[in-house]
Amino acid sequence: GKINVGLIFGSKSGEHDVSLKSAASVYRAMDKEKYNIYLIGITKEGRWAYCNCSPESMESGDWLDYEIKGAKINIIPSSGRRTGIELSDGSLLEIDVCLPVLHGPYGEDGSIQGLLEMAEIPYVGCKVLASSLAMDKAMFKKIMVFEGIPQVDYECTTKNEFERNKDAIVERIESNLTYPLFIKPANLGSSVGISKADTRDELIEGMEIAFSFDKKIVIEKGLDVREIEVAVLEDGDIKVSAPGEAISCADFYSYDAKYLAKESETIIPANVNPDQISIISDLAKKAFKAIDGNGISRIDFFIENETGNIYLNEINTMPGFTKSSMYPKLWEATGIAYTDLIDKLISVAMENHAKSS
Ligand code: ATP
Ligand code: MG
Ligand code: MG
Ligand code: MG
Incomplete structure (x- = not known):
């Protein structure tokens, strides 16, 4: 039936x-x-x-x-x-x-x-633990530190802490990180609530914006980067797709650049060398395992232009899933059509449930 x-x-x-x-x-x-x-x-x-x-x-x-x-x-x-x-x-x-x-x-x-x-x-997809670990950027970074996975320098703070001791928090951020800074709500996506700051005033403004979305925020050192993403599909084995590159039409890959502007594009496969592909693919597997992921995730990396250093940015356990989104397009390029991908995710979810019950 x-x-x-x-x-x-x-x-x-x-x-x-x-x-x-x-x-x-x-x-x-x-x-x-x-x-x-x-x-x-x-x-x-x-x-x-x-x-x-x-x-x-x-x-x-x-x-x-x-x-x-x-x-x-x-x-x-x-x-x-x-x-x-x-x-x-x-x-x-x-x-x-x-x-x-x-x-x-x-x-x-x-x-x-x-x-x-x-x-x-x-x-379909990740269970409770993996979902919450990947969603909370502050907690996620701690797990990745434990795994020795390279990430950009960052600081975390809470609304409570900020309201009580604004000057000390700003001082701590400025002494540990250099501008430009990225300020992010800890739990969100699609770049909602994220700002880039070049000055102290912009930092404070960015923190206030981020706090309007979440009581916990992350501040990162902003790097000049290429954004390389891979898709993970887990069906017992963890499969990693070829990498794709997200090219933003704006200063960074903001909400508007992702969904409103037509000029942002994805390049698949990304033009990165075989060594970089293998590093990224290994890190993606390691990170997905570390959070105990299931089924699906899109894992986002930065390659720093100046140094060529590779950093893990984040895991999205339910990535954008339109036909033209990065996750399905990465699998399409790797040989799994959109409809087949949905079938696959559903059958994996049902099989896993049958096995565990
Ligand atoms: P997603 O839609 O992928 O879930 P998100 O809301 O979780 O996005 P991030 O991926 O962390 O947010 O950041 C959004 C964008 O901001 C990135 O794609 C990148 O363009 C820019 N960005 C974030 N952090 C940095 C950084 N440390 N250095 C440079 N650019 C950054
Ligand atoms: Mg995200
Ligand atoms: Mg997301
Ligand atoms: Mg992202």
Whole structure:
């Protein structure tokens, strides 16, 4: 029979709109003969809705107009019923596997993964631990230090600390790092809340912006870099794709440069030498193993222009997933078409769940 897939999109995260694009693209590509696809949208306020919307309405943000019923996760599988997603009338959507095409907090940080674990519903991608470790840039960096993986110099601080002792924090940052600096909310993505600072005033302003998104932030030494990314697909073995390069049309790869400007581009395969490819590929595997990753991740590196040094930037456990996003394009270049990639991720999730239960 057909496989019942819960395609989950939207969410409370600052990357809500990016999720709509990724999910619409996935929905379009999925084989409707093979899958019953149940569309579960999460509003910006966090309300769950079972919908019958088109990919176009998903992309344009009108999807909630096509709500059939409210939905929630029934976390009591022991009631003798099959696990699934409960609707507002008490009926149950029986779900074989969930595909949470969600980016950022609540979707990519272990929250929804924990909820699906509780409900015993198999799902695509990293589990609770890997998701939360990769989402929290401060915690992630500590794990990478332990692994001896090269990263740019950085400092972390909290809103609490900053409000109490602003001058001392700024002094610490300026004495340990040199401008330009990148200021980032610890838990976010798509460059939301990230700024580049060349002066103390810009640093403070950037910190205030980052604190409006998260109570914990990371400040990094900004380098003049090429941005090289690889895709990881894990099905028991960890497979690493050929590298791609992200070329930003702006000063750095900001939200606008990623999603609004047409001039940003990806070059696949990236023009990097075989030694660099093998270093990056080994580091990607090591980092993915270190967080105990599953299924999918896009791992982002910097190559410093001046020195050629390679640094790990971050792991995205649910990377942008439109047909033209880096992750699917990297696999396409490595021989796995978009639709087959989705099939593969779903089958790996179901097999792993069957093995573990
Ligand atoms: P993603 O959409 O990949 O999840 P993100 O929000 O997690 O992005 P980062 O990848 O950490 O954010 O940073 C966003 C962009 O900012 C990078 O792609 C790069 O262009 C620039 N950047 C970040 N840190 C540095 C740095 N230390 N030096 C130079 N450029 C940087
Ligand atoms: Mg990220
Ligand atoms: Mg991301
Ligand atoms: Mg990134």
